[in-house]
Amino acid sequence: MAYKHGVYTSEVPTSVIPPVNTTAGLPVIFGTAPVHLASDRAEANKPVLCYTYDEAVKQFGYSKDWKKYTLCEAVYGMFALYNRAPVVLVNVLDPAKHKQDKTNQAITFSTDRTAVVTDPVLLDTLKVKTVEAGQPLVKGTDYEAAYDDDEQLIITALSGGAIKDAETAVIDYSAVDASAVTEEDIIGGVDVSTGKKRGLETLNQVFPITGLVPGIVLAPGWTDKPSVEAIMKAKAGNINEHFKVILLSDIPTSEVKKYTDASSWKNQHNYTGVDEVACWPMVKMGDFIYHMSTHMLGVIAATDSTDEDDVPYISPSNKSMQMEGLCLEDGTEVVMAPEEANYLNGQGIITALNFIGGWKSWGNNTACYPADTDAKDRFISSRRMFNWHAATFIQTYWSKVDSPTNKRLIETVIDSENIRLNGLVAAQKLLGARIEFNESENPTTSLLDGKIKFHTYFTPPLPAKEIDNVIEMDVDYFKSLFA
Structure with missing residues (x-):
């Protein structure tokens, strides 16, 4: 030890740890994207965090053909209809795999020296030639080649170029083939040779990549x-071996055309997860038809944003x-009366x-209802509160892992958590809460x-799903006639 002479100071860690703020409803959306329309194409099967519509379109492209390019529905719904951010997008359409290679396709130039190509051409693969065996032009x-607002590729012959006076030309290219994407691509897996994850396997990469x-x-x-x-239900219940998320699923309206058939289909196909919100039917807005899950995502995001702490x-x-x-799905109108909507709710289906x-x-009910009536599981809000609390606790105290197990550690966690929980109770976001370190649970x-x-006890406020008022005639009020 060095020789000291004088006055010195030192510091100890603060005994109360501020909580880590979490994005309670951060959506991770899987699907297919029109990557041929992207100006700065994102890598396939990689989670990408987007805060704006422009940012999403730049990396994934945008098309009105939502059946082919399913991510576009969610992007438009979140950013345009509900104006909420951020989102994490995972495109499983791999242009290196889901494509068609075409050679020696003839194009004809119009009087304005342009030719139209309707295929979804990947611009970096386009080769324009004067004849079939010719060298690619510059x-x-x-x-020049660019997409117009109708998602058509326009090839323009430049004055002074090799095809300035040509009536026709020949092109080679690779075209995106969204029809080649299957359920297996969404489910994904791990490449044995490279270890690269695909599809839903990338859900475990969201937190390491984005920090959210x-x-x-x-x-x-x-x-x-x-x-x-x-598979989504299984993945949602165990992310990185620490976190749980809510799965928004849809009951297919191509099969279930009447509300009375929704429950039997749901049970037959096991859409009954604790962390699942099952939806029926679909939604119309303008010229577009949306999946109900897309709109429920927007509703949840808008609801969460009313709380400044994102609880x-x-x-x-x-x-x-x-x-x-x-x-x-075919556009047939569905008229929903309150008693019909309530029937669906009673079967654990959102409408x-x-x-x-x-x-x-x-x-209000998750898909586990009515088989599971546990209040922490059956209500969407309480299920999300349990998931949110777990995620917050894990992130806040991760830095304490491997610290010495002594009184200071125990008291730091107890004091910090009780301060946080008391604040939530005071704000009426919890009805009551406390954390304990019990000897009986620590042999x-x-x-x-x-x-x-540690053992946390807390009770979130449950939704007032039924409000009754007993109305009775009180004959004593007739006396007011003689007052």
Whole structure:
């Protein structure tokens, strides 16, 4: 030890740790994107965090053909209809795999020296030639190629170039083939040779890449397929071995055309997850038809944003929806009366209702209801609160892992958590809460193995799903006639 002479100071860590703020409803959306329209194409099967519509379009492209390019529905819904951010997008359409190679395709130039190509051409593969066996011409010198607002590729012959007077030319290219994407691509897996993850396997990469914990996972146009829903449900319940998220799934309106058939289909195909919100039917807005899950994502995001601390204690039911009607996949109108919507709610299915105050989301129950009536699991808001609390606790105290197990560690966690929980109670986001370190739950054998266990008790406010008022005639008020 160095020789000291004088006055010195030192510091100890603050005994109360501020909580880590989490994005309670961070959506992770899987699907297909029109990557041929992207100006700065994102890598396939990689989670990408986007805060704006322009940012998403730049990296993934945008098309009005939502059946082919399913990510576009969610991008438009979140950014345009509900104006909420951020989102994490995962495109499974791999242009190196899901493509068609075409050679020696003839094009004809019109009087304005342009030719139209309707295929979804990957611009970096385009080769323009004067004849079939000719050398590729030079972009910027002989021609230009760009997409117009109708998603058509326009090839323009430049004056002074090799095809300035030509009536025809020949092109080679690779075209995106969205029809080649299957359920297996959404489900994904791990490449044995490279270790690269694909599809839903990339859900575990969201937190390491973005530093944000996923809160909601969905794949409009894919979760109505039981094979996809089953894997998504399993992944949602165990992310990075620490986190849980809510899965938004759709019951297919191509099969379920009446509300009375929705429950039997849901049970038959096991859409009954604790961390699952099952939706029926579809939604109309203008010229577009949306999956209900897309709109529920917007509703949840809008509801969460009403709380400045992003605490998901408010139910997303009976909240305004940006829609004009309900329908089936083929556009057939669905008229939903309150008793019909309530029937669906009683079967653990979320829908929409136009009864009082315009179109509203309708339903509080997760898909596990009515088989599971545990209040922490059956209500969407309470299930999300448990997921949110777990994610917050893990991130806040991760830095304490491997610290010495002593009084200071125990008291730091207890004091910090009770301060946070008391604040939530004072703000009426919890009805009551406390954390304890109990001797009975920490036997010597566990302490010897380096394990300590805390016990949190808390009660989130549950949605007032039923409000009754008993109305009775009081004949004593007749006396007022003689007063």
